[in-house]
Amino acid sequence: MRRGSSPPREPPGRTGPLHLRAMTPTPATRRLTPRGDATRRRILKAARDLIHHRGVAATSIGHILADAKAGKGQFYHYFADKEGLIEAVVCEDALALHTRLEGHLVASGDGMHGVVAWLRDHVRIAVEEGLTGGCPIGSVAAEVADRNEALRERLSDAFDTLHARLSNHFRALERAGRLGPVAPGPCALASEVLSGLQGGLLLARTCRRRALLDHAVDGLVRRLTELEIRPPAHTP
Amino acid sequence: MRRGSSPPREPPGRTGPLHLRAMTPTPATRRLTPRGDATRRRILKAARDLIHHRGVAATSIGHILADAKAGKGQFYHYFADKEGLIEAVVCEDALALHTRLEGHLVASGDGMHGVVAWLRDHVRIAVEEGLTGGCPIGSVAAEVADRNEALRERLSDAFDTLHARLSNHFRALERAGRLGPVAPGPCALASEVLSGLQGGLLLARTCRRRALLDHAVDGLVRRLTELEIRPPAHTP
């Protein structure tokens, strides 16, 4: 990724649409010894932290390597270029987000509780971080979506994965007759939830007021609980 | 605004919170002849276009001046530095957004129609632009909110202005007894609307699928119309 106007470059060997595709955008997959693997992870971790707090454009490889205590030679040993690193960062963040959603949904059964808990969890984390950073995927997306097609696709995949997981959850509820008659389709509902969350994170971050995020999430929660038809109490 | 880690710099003479504050962040306000004013506007227009389509970091002064057919000397004659230009761009975009909202609200009376029309208008524009760019304020906010405090405040003001206008509108409805009993406060409702719109724009832009934005806006519209209590038909 050269600075400024980087021409959209399509890395070779990419396959069609998918969710959570292979997670190793290293230059020509290579055997890694434990030491090498540790170095690669150190660079990746430093990159995630810096990109999350300062954005893609403002994070230079030099800064990353200083934080990771590694040299240029090591960087280009494990990543093809800056774009490859960012792709790896996006993949890690996407996987982490999906894992978190999955955890909440699995832990809370088939009602709206899991979705609500997931939303509240995002609020908690955002507040803990002082309303900076926002969504790891969303912030990067806003910055690069129109300037790098390969990264845009990765980010799109990340959103699609979350969207699909939410959709499936709502679809299951719908099939069980637990979604009110005025409810939009599961897909539309998932879009509403993701949009409200992303927008709330962006507004709260920009205005440094958590009320904006609270209100956005409260609105979503109210909407979801109003749409849910609670199963009849267990009759013995 | 130096590249990379620009230290947050507070321009002198800034006053407290406000909406739509003075709009001339030129270096030491200066008399402009018609010719000079035209040049300044040309630079500003080129900057708005480029920043909207490529983002702040990826837009260099050189590119802007090439588009505006102006030289370095002219640029630093009308703007203090890159940050001053971006501030001016944000102010222009903020004013344009506010004017558009105001227009819809005034044209459509005191119901939800104006808000709905405004939301639909955003969808129309986003689709016309091929789902690129997103919200002029939102995109810039996502990029610089954590890295430049002065710009963050400008962007915060811009959101606050829109938020206040929506809040006032909902508050008037509430006072007229036309908001349902389960409705959240006017301020919370405004946050929901802004968040849903911003998130929808971001998702649609990233995934290049207008359905995401449509669903987000449809959800907001449904929520608003369900909350509205229509005034009784005019009885003669």
Add this chain to the structure above:
DNA sequence: TTCGGTCTGTACTGGCCAGTACACTGTACC
């Protein structure tokens, strides 16, 4: 015509950056 300020064009500077070249070290395996 002169004078002063506005306006304009261009050449230059110093700094940062992504990426490369290359020499070197560690180590598993034979």
Add this chain to the structure above:
DNA sequence: GGTACAGTGTACTGGCCAGTACAGACCGAA
């Protein structure tokens, strides 16, 4: 011990960038 390759450190290159210096053009007023 020697070979092959993974891993490492550093110096360098060429390019882009924000910002500066400065000379000169334009233009209204005296």
